[in-house]
Amino acid sequence: MKPWFEVRDLYLPRAPHFTLHVEHLSLERGEVLAIVGPNGCGKSTLLLALAHILKPVQGEIRLNGHLPANDLAYRRQIALVLQDALLLNTSVWNNVTLGLRFRGLPRPEVRRRAEYWLERLGIRHLAHWPATKLSGGEAQRVSLARALALEPALLLLDEPFAALDAPTRERLYTDLQAIWRETQTTTLLVTHDLEEARRLGTRLGIMLAGRIVQMGAPEEVLARAAGEQVGAYLKHSHPKRAFNP
Numbered sequence: 232m233k234p235w236f237e238v239r240d241l242y243l244p245r246a247p248h249f250t251l252h253v254e255h256l257s258l259e260r261g262e263v264l265a266i267v268g269p270n271g272c273g274k275s276t277l278l279l280a281l282a283h284i285l286k287p288v289q290g291e292i293r294l295n296g297h298l299p300a301n302d303l304a305y306r307r308q309i310a311l312v313l314q315d316a317l318l319l320n321t322s323v324w325n326n327v328t329l330g331l332r333f334r335g336l337p338r339p340e341v342r343r344r345a346e347y348w349l350e351r352l353g354i355r356h357l358a359h360w361p362a363t364k365l366s367g368g369e370a371q372r373v374s375l376a377r378a379l380a381l382e383p384a385l386l387l388l389d390e391p392f393a394a395l396d397a398p399t400r401e402r403l404y405t406d407l408q409a410i411w412r413e414t415q416t417t418t419l420l421v422t423h424d425l426e427e428a429r430r431l432g433t434r435l436g437i438m439l440a441g442r443i444v445q446m447g448a449p450e451e452v453l454a455r456a457a458g459e460q461v462g463a464y465l466k467h468s469h470p471k472r473a474f475n476p
């Protein structure tokens with residue numbers, strides 16, 4: 232069986248002393264891979280490269296065993312949610328439906344998906360509200376509804392909870408976990424929060440200095456750091472729970 236999503240030998244120099252290098256990364260369908268690492272290790276660069284917003288100088292990306300026919304075909308299968316919801320200055324409804332309309336989906340299908348995802352994320356009552364007048368939590372729910380309505384082959388999440396207060400974040404964790412169970416949306420989440428990564432990921436990856444240096448079942452990674460640098464990072468980020476879960 233071919234992996235649902237696979238990356239090989241991806242190189243992307245970004246700063247004089249920073250190069251992203253992913254030797255191999257693969258995700259099975261429905262998997263939630265959480266990648267965690269310190270500031271500046273390249274988490275955002277990784278997602279921007281996988282979203283084809285930044286162009287790697289080298290590397291191969293396959294979806295369901297195939298090289299995408301072209302950039303547009305690839306991008307249309309990917310959805311990206313960032314820490315800043317980046318909503319357009321129009322209604323919530325327009326924010327959620329615009330991408331679907333761009334893709335030329337029939338109007339009833341656009342409506343069905345938008346209604347479904349607004350309802351599913353508990354924001355249907357905000358459909359006609361200006362997106363610029365939302366709270367942080369509501370805005371992130373709109374951003375997620377917009378991404379999920381695209382029914383992406385791969386959902387990329389870059390610190391989507393980082394700007395939210397703890398109760399808002401908890402509610403979103405719970406809703407997203409239910410959505411993942413129902414839809415089996417293959418997801419790559421990057422975060423600097425080890426506890427978040429451990430809770431949400433079906434698999435956990437550790438990124439240091441532009442490379443994914445360890446990957447595995449969350450509890451296994453936390454129990455057995457691959458080398459001193461990973462050990463030091465885990466200890467620093469989660470002094471108690473990482474080693475005594």
Ligand SMILES: Nc1ncnc2c1ncn2[C@@H]1O[C@H](COP(=O)(O)OP(=O)(O)OP(=O)(O)O)[C@@H](O)[C@H]1O
Nearest residue numbers: 245246249268269270271272273274275276277423
């Ligand atoms: N717009 C940019 N132009 C040039 N270099 C950048 C830019 N953004 C980030 N970098 C550099 O790329 C490297 C990786 O940064 P990146 O933002 O991907 O890391 P990160 O793990 O997401 O960090 P953080 O957790 O702080 O967001 C760093 O050396 C950073 O200085």
